[in-house]
Amino acid sequence: MPVLQLKNITKRFGSLTANDSIDLSLARGEVLALLGENGAGKTTLMNILFGHYRADEGSIEIDGTPLLPGSTEAAISAGIGMVHQHFTLADNLTVLENITLGTEPLWSWRQNSKAARQKLTQMSNEFGLVVNPDAEVADLSVGERQRVEILKALYRDARVLILDEPTAVLTPQEAYDLFETLRSLTAKGLAIIFISHKLHEILAISNRVAVLRRGAIVGEVKTGNADKSLLAEMMVGEKVTRPTPRSIKHGKAVLKLENVSTKGAATSSNLQSINLTINAHEIVGIAGVSGNGQAELADLLSGLCQHESGSIELLGENLKSISARDMLSRGVGRIPEDRHKSGVVGDMQIWENLISEDLRSKTTSKFGIILDKSKAKKRAEDLIEKYDIRCKGPLAETKLLSGGNIQKLILARALSPNPSFILANQPVRGLDEGAIAYVQTQLLEARDRGVGILLISEDLDELMALSDKIAVMYHGKLSPIFTNGSKTIAEIGLMMAGQESLPEGTLQTAAVEMGGTHAN
Amino acid sequence: MQIEPRANVSVARAAFAPISAVLATMAICSILIVWAGAPVLEAWASMVKGAVGSRFALTETLTRSIPLMFTGLAIAVAFKSKFYNIGAEGQLYCGALAVTYFGTGMITLPPMLMVPFLMLVGAVAGGLILIVPVLLKTHLKVDEVVTTLLLNFVILLFVSFLIEGPWKDPMAMGWPQAASIIDEGVIPAMLAKGRLHYGFVFAIIAAILVWAFMRFTVWGYEIKAVGLNASAAAFSGISINTTIIRTAMISGGLAGLAGVSEVAGLKGYLTLDLSPGFGYTGIAVAMLAQLHPLAIIPAALFLSGIYVGSDAMSRAVNIPTYIADVIVGMSVLAILVSVMLSKYKIKWGK
Numbered sequence: 001m002p003v004l005q006l007k008n009i010t011k012r013f014g015s016l017t018a019n020d021s022i023d024l025s026l027a028r029g030e031v032l033a034l035l036g037e038n039g040a041g042k043t044t045l046m047n048i049l050f051g052h053y054r055a056d057e058g059s060i061e062i063d064g065t066p067l068l069p070g071s072t073e074a075a076i077s078a079g080i081g082m083v084h085q086h087f088t089l090a091d092n093l094t095v096l097e098n099i100t101l102g103t104e105p106l107w108s109w110r111q112n113s114k115a116a117r118q119k120l121t122q123m124s125n126e127f128g129l130v131v132n133p134d135a136e137v138a139d140l141s142v143g144e145r146q147r148v149e150i151l152k153a154l155y156r157d158a159r160v161l162i163l164d165e166p167t168a169v170l171t172p173q174e175a176y177d178l179f180e181t182l183r184s185l186t187a188k189g190l191a192i193i194f195i196s197h198k199l200h201e202i203l204a205i206s207n208r209v210a211v212l213r214r215g216a217i218v219g220e221v222k223t224g225n226a227d228k229s230l231l232a233e234m235m236v237g238e239k240v241t242r243p244t245p246r247s248i249k250h251g252k253a254v255l256k257l258e259n260v261s262t263k264g265a266a267t268s269s270n271l272q273s274i275n276l277t278i279n280a281h282e283i284v285g286i287a288g289v290s291g292n293g294q295a296e297l298a299d300l301l302s303g304l305c306q307h308e309s310g311s312i313e314l315l316g317e318n319l320k321s322i323s324a325r326d327m328l329s330r331g332v333g334r335i336p337e338d339r340h341k342s343g344v345v346g347d348m349q350i351w352e353n354l355i356s357e358d359l360r361s362k363t364t365s366k367f368g369i370i371l372d373k374s375k376a377k378k379r380a381e382d383l384i385e386k387y388d389i390r391c392k393g394p395l396a397e398t399k400l401l402s403g404g405n406i407q408k409l410i411l412a413r414a415l416s417p418n419p420s421f422i423l424a425n426q427p428v429r430g431l432d433e434g435a436i437a438y439v440q441t442q443l444l445e446a447r448d449r450g451v452g453i454l455l456i457s458e459d460l461d462e463l464m465a466l467s468d469k470i471a472v473m474y475h476g477k478l479s480p481i482f483t484n485g486s487k488t489i490a491e492i493g494l495m496m497a498g499q500e501s502l503p504e505g506t507l508q509t510a511a512v513e514m515g516g517t518h519a520n
Numbered sequence: 521m522q523i524e525p526r527a528n529v530s531v532a533r534a535a536f537a538p539i540s541a542v543l544a545t546m547a548i549c550s551i552l553i554v555w556a557g558a559p560v561l562e563a564w565a566s567m568v569k570g571a572v573g574s575r576f577a578l579t580e581t582l583t584r585s586i587p588l589m590f591t592g593l594a595i596a597v598a599f600k601s602k603f604y605n606i607g608a609e610g611q612l613y614c615g616a617l618a619v620t621y622f623g624t625g626m627i628t629l630p631p632m633l634m635v636p637f638l639m640l641v642g643a644v645a646g647g648l649i650l651i652v653p654v655l656l657k658t659h660l661k662v663d664e665v666v667t668t669l670l671l672n673f674v675i676l677l678f679v680s681f682l683i684e685g686p687w688k689d690p691m692a693m694g695w696p697q698a699a700s701i702i703d704e705g706v707i708p709a710m711l712a713k714g715r716l717h718y719g720f721v722f723a724i725i726a727a728i729l730v731w732a733f734m735r736f737t738v739w740g741y742e743i744k745a746v747g748l749n750a751s752a753a754a755f756s757g758i759s760i761n762t763t764i765i766r767t768a769m770i771s772g773g774l775a776g777l778a779g780v781s782e783v784a785g786l787k788g789y790l791t792l793d794l795s796p797g798f799g800y801t802g803i804a805v806a807m808l809a810q811l812h813p814l815a816i817i818p819a820a821l822f823l824s825g826i827y828v829g830s831d832a833m834s835r836a837v838n839i840p841t842y843i844a845d846v847i848v849g850m851s852v853l854a855i856l857v858s859v860m861l862s863k864y865k866i867k868w869g870k
Contacts, residue, residue, distance in 0.1 A: 013524060113551045304754060325757035336755055345749040356745065356756035369734055 001064060003028050003191045004049075004080075004160050009058035011044055018044040020216040021058065026160065028389050031182065033202040034221070035235055036212035038403065042195050045212070046162050048272045051075040064161070065150070069192045077286040081153025081161040087145050088153075089137045096120060096133040099152045099229070116155075123154055127184050142289065145172040150181070161185065162193045167201055171289055172493035179205050198461075199228045211235055235399040236433040243441045251280025254421045254452030255301075255311075260310035262296050269293045270298070272476040273310065277423065278452040283443065284481065285467030286456045289496050293339065295457045298425040300309055301454065303327035304333045315420060328357050332417030335410055337456075339403065343410045346399030351380035351392055387412040388438070402433045404435025411442055422446060425456045440466060460489060474498045537862045538808065541854035542822075545851075548846050548854075558837035570832020571825035576834070580713035583786065585824035587612065587795065589723035590778035590818040593730050594646075598771035599811055601747040603764050607668030608654065608775035609799025610675035614649045617679065617781025619792045620698045621688065623705040634704040639780050646776020647769040649675065654768040656762040669785035672799065680792055689789065695794025698790040708787035719781035724817060726774065729772060729811035741867065743767050768846070775799060800846050801827075804852045810859060823848055 002025040011019040018041045035040045047053045049060060054070035061067065061273035089098050100116045120133055129147045137145060146166065153161055167175040176485050182192055182205060192243045196202055200401045202209055202223070209226055211219045211234040219234045237339065255278045273295050286295055300312075303324035312319045314330055320520075327334070336342040344353045349354035355376045360368035364376050382434040389408045391401055398406065407427070414422060423444060428436040447453055457463050462471055464484060472479040472495040481493055487495075526533075546564070569689045592606040598605035605611075612835035618641040629637055653671060680696075687698045710716045734740035744751040746763045754760050773788050784795050805823055809815035830844035 045837065134694060174646075302755060303757070310565070323757070323759075324755060327760075328757050337694065341749075342751040342755040343746050347748045352741065356758070359741060360760075365738050369738055372739060373736075414797070447659045 002026055003063060005061040005064075006045075006049070007059050007061070007177065009055045009060070011048060011053060011055050018217050019048065020214075021054070022212075022215075022217055023128060024210060024217070025362045026191045026193065028159075028189045028191055029186045030208065031186055031206045032197045032208045034193055034212060035197065035199075035202055035209055035231060037197060038430045039432070040212040040235075041215040042212055042493060045217075046082065046164060046195065049075065050162065050279060051082060064236060064508060069502060076156055078157035079157060080162065081156060081158030083146065083149040083164065083192055084152060084170060084233045085166075086162045087149055088143060088147060088259050091138040091156035092136065094134050094136055094251060095131050095140070095148050095151075097134075098137055100202075103156060120151065121153065123151060127154070127181060127188070129154075129181060129474055138433070142169045142291075143171075143177065146170070146178065147181075149285070150185075154185075154193065158190070160191045161194065162195070164284060165197075166194070167196065168458070169290060171496045172489060173497060175201070179256075184382060192403065197230050202231065204497050213237055228332075232433070243437060243444050249281040249450075251282065251450055252451070253277050254280050254315060255454070256311075256313040258311045258313075260300070260307045260312060262300060262305060263308040269296055270308070270476050271296050274478045275477060276454075276471065276481065278454055280420070280450045282468040283447050283453040283455050283466055285396070285470040286473055286478075286486070287460060287463050287465035287470055287492055287496060288456065288458070288473035291457050292473045293478075294425070294473055296476070297473070297519065298456055301423045302336070303332075328417075331417070331420040332450075333414035333417070333422040335407075335414055335422070337425040337429075339410055343399050344406055348398055349392035349395050350384070350389070350398050350401070350409065351377050353409060354380045354394075358417070359414055362498070383409075383416060384414040387415075387442075399429070402435075404431050404438070407431060407435060407439055411439060413441065414445060419446075420478050422451055422453045425459065427455070428456075428462060429459070437438060460492060464489070472496055523866055524866050526862075533862045535724030537858040538810075539856060541808075541851060541858040542686055544854045544858070545847060547734060548850055550845060552843065553685050553837075556839045557708035558839050563833050563837045564837065566836035567826070567829035567833040569644060569829075570836075571829030572808060573832075576714060577828065579711060579716040581821065581825045581828045583715045583717070585820040585827055586719045586785070587778040587782050587799055588800040588805050588820035589727060589816055590781065590823055591775050591798050592724055592779070593813060594771045594822050594839070595773035595802045595806035596809060596811040596813060596816060597730060597734070597743070597774065598767055599747075599806060601743045601764055601767040602750070603657070603767050603771070604665045605653075605668050605768065605771050605775075606648065606665050607650065607799070608771075608778070608847070609797065610668070610672035611646035611649055611772045612779040612782070612795050613675050613679050614645040614686045614772075614798050614807045615776030616644045616711060616783045617682070617779075617788050618645035618776070618796055619701065619705070619780050619783045623701040624699040625702055628702060628704055631704045631706075632757050633706075634702075635707055635784065638701075638749065639777060642780035643773035644776070646774070647772035650768040650772035654765050658764055672676075674790040676792070681788070683790060687790075692789075696792060701741045701784050702790045706788065707781060717781075717785040719785035722777070722781065722814055723820075726777065727773065727813050729814050730774070734813060739763075740769060742827050743816070750754055751799075778802075801848065807852050808855050810855070823851075825850075 006022055006024040009019050009022040022045060034042050051070055051074060053073035059066055062078045062512045067078050094103070096117060097114065104112065112370070124130055129150070129151055131144055131147050135400060137148065140148065143209060150161070170178065186463050188194060192205055194202070201406040203226065206223045209221050209223055209231060210217055211231065213235065228253060244402065257274050257276040260271055260274045267289055274297065286294060286297065300307055300322070303322045303326055306322055338519055340346065347508070355364040358364055363379060365371050377394045384394065385393060387408045389405050389412065390406060398409070401409065427443065428439050431439065443453060455463065455467060467484045470484050470492070471481040472492060474496060550560045553560050572578050574843065579718055591612060594608045594611065596603060600839055619638045622641050623638050649671065651665050654669035683696045683698050689697055689699045707719050709718045709719055710720065720800050740751065742758045742763045745758055746760050750760055778798055783790055783825045787794060801823060805816060806818045808823065809819040826847050829846050833839060833843065834841040
């Protein structure tokens with residue numbers, strides 16, 4: 001009998017059907033991968049399972065017993081554990097406190113921490129999930145925090161473990177360690193739902209793959225019978241080919257950073273003596289686990305913060321102090337990391353967002369005072385057409401656009417003034433395949449026109465597919481820049497973890513296994 | 521119970537929000553009227569009659585709406601940029617102080633110039649007093665709600681000091697009030713009888729100007745962008761600090777005009793009871809208008825009618841005039857709830 005069974009789950013938000021009569025079952029010791037693009041309904045489905053949402057129709061059974069809908073407590077006590085994409089740990093509490101949080105009776109005078117500690121140690125040993133129970137969560141690495149999340153679920157006797165995009169924040173080696181852990185968990189009979197859109201991970205870890213598209217299950221295959229192209233086609237519904245870069249031309253330096261350091265609030269992510277040159281006609285990729293200074297580098301080059309020391313040279317001109325308006329007027333195009341938070345004002349109309357970077361130019365306003373709406377609207381219409389922004393027109397509310405179309409809007413705004421340098425920070429994160437291909441094509445075309453591009457990404461696949469050169473960021477420092485292809489995924493992965501040389505033995509094979517599917 | 525956003529908010533539904541809010545307010549306040557032992561229908565009838573039932577009542581309501589329009593506009597502009605100026609009361613008194621300083625004989629200009637001049641100095645004074653809170657916010661991240669609110673009391677005590685001391689009018693038979701505005705500086709009356717003055721026209725012009733400013737200018741665009749999404753605005757090269765400082769000056773200036781119109785248009789001289797909380801009621805006006813500059817006009821008229829009408833209601837059915845404050849407070853809550861309900865729907869059931 002399956003440990004978990006979803007029957008006919010349907011969930012609507014207004015006119016949108018997020019989940020459309022979904023049937024799924026999960027057996028003991030099985031890893032079921034849930035594959036789908038962003039917005040396909042994976043997270044909604046798991047939120048229903050975990051009791052965050054109530055399904056409009058359908059039911060959930062655990063070991064044949066119906067689960068009370070809409071109650072997280074019921075889900076937890078029925079044995080469902082969830083590891084969210086964004087961890088839900090209290091930074092200022094210890095590992096042990098985080099794990100026992102919510103499991104102790106509210107009206108008891110003292111915590112029964114001795115028994116809890118014993119149980120935790122036993123679990124740690126059994127599954128090879130080693131963490132110091134007395135360490136504060138704030139001091140842990142991302143990989144360790146994830147282990148705490150898993151232990152938290154196991155501590156509550158989870159029988160079904162849901163992992164939502166668990167590798168998004170991990171280095172390839174950490175991901176490999178996670179997979180080892182998952183294998184030992186399933187060997188003990190735990191059932192796992194593994195949510196991802198990374199095909200090679202799904203092929204590496206799952207027994208069975210269910211593919212979601214537009215809220216419905218469009219197919220289920222045994223992982224043994226699947227390969228990357230099959231899964232990709234099932235996920236997207238059609239064959240989409242991402243662009244590949246062509247020949248490399250050499251241009252003169254567009255942007256040159258020498259010994260650039262920043263000093264802000266945080267410590268480990270401040271830039272420390274960064275040296276970086278970006279030439280015309282090339283894409284330089286910055287790899288690294290998030291939080292290692294990429295955001296600071298992006299803020300600096302967007303003109304949102306100042307550097308403490310060192311020199312920044314843009315088109316041969318030394319920049320003393322930097323502002324966003326300054327960078328824009330010097331021909332820097334920027335694509336922000338979080339397109340909803342800092343890319344667009346969702347409550348404004350499309351034409352308004354398209355002019356936001358040059359409000360005072362002749363094309364958008366009279367004397368820099370009165371907005372010239374008819375001119376701005378006309379330009380917006382042209383850009384909507386040229387960049388294929390799917391919308392009702394320039395007067396539509398920006399927040400009604402899909403993520404891909406918002407990104408096209410930002411791309412239109414950044415590319416239309418013909419920049420000489422583009423900062424692209426996570427330009428395709430969370431986009432569907434069609435939009436990814438579009439954005440990447442646009443960036444490559446800009447490169448071919450002679451634009452120098454800095455591409456920051458946490459996705460090594462993307463970096464290796466697009467970049468001419470790559471550098472790795474770790475704890476605010478940037479590695480020497482190297483030509484794409486001169487280092488293996490395994491080597492880059494180690495650099496992302498702060499190790500400079502490749503040790504012998506397991507890690508190497510681990511990295512090779514992880515990297516194996518990147519060869520194509 | 522679950523709250524879900526509505527896919528589309530129709531115009532009819534958006535327009536229904538303030539109407540349903542008023543109806544809900546009346547229903548709830550009716551309970552209070554019954555509780556106070558008064559006949560409900562008679563009470564409401566006397567309120568309507570007291571607000572608009574006679575020529576005198578109507579002109580009083582219109583007169584009372586003038587400072588509410590100015591303070592309502594002041595709040596609306598500030599809140600649009602998410603600068604929470606709670607100090608319109610103090611800025612109103614600053615406007616009144618400036619008018620008293622310049623308008624009681626220090627400078628004499630022909631009336632066609634004197635009134636605009638007094639409006640200008642009043643607006644500048646109202647704006648300038650906000651410099652301290654706004655710089656504290658932009659440079660030290662001090663919460664402006666606290667600073668602007670507390671500044672009200674500082675200013676009020678300063679006014680009290682002036683009109684009990686150096687500015688006390690010796691001709692006022694010992695009353696604590698400043699000297700009268702010279703004739704050239706008085707905003708002329710609109711009608712032969714009654715207190716309605718041209719400040720009403722100025723307030724409506726101000727509402728139209730603010731609307732046009734917000735809608736058609738680069739500065740207006742920047743104020744909206746900073747309020748709706750400050751980090752996107754900053755990313756686009758809009759200076760958040762400059763925009764907030766500019767917004768604060770405009771907001772303070774509008775509140776200062778309320779003080780100008782009360783001193784130069786209505787009372788003729790500065791007293792400590794110049795404003796029965798117009799600065800605070802302005803917040804209610806702005807919320808009721810959902811921060812739309814043109815909607816400030818009906819919102820100010822409505823609340824002004826409630827205040828004026830509640831006096832009549834209190835005399836007719838013997839309920840304390842505090843019912844007006846309850847109605848105003850309730851209508852603000854009701855509008856917030858009904859606007860929320862027009863954008864979201866509630867699904868009941870476990």
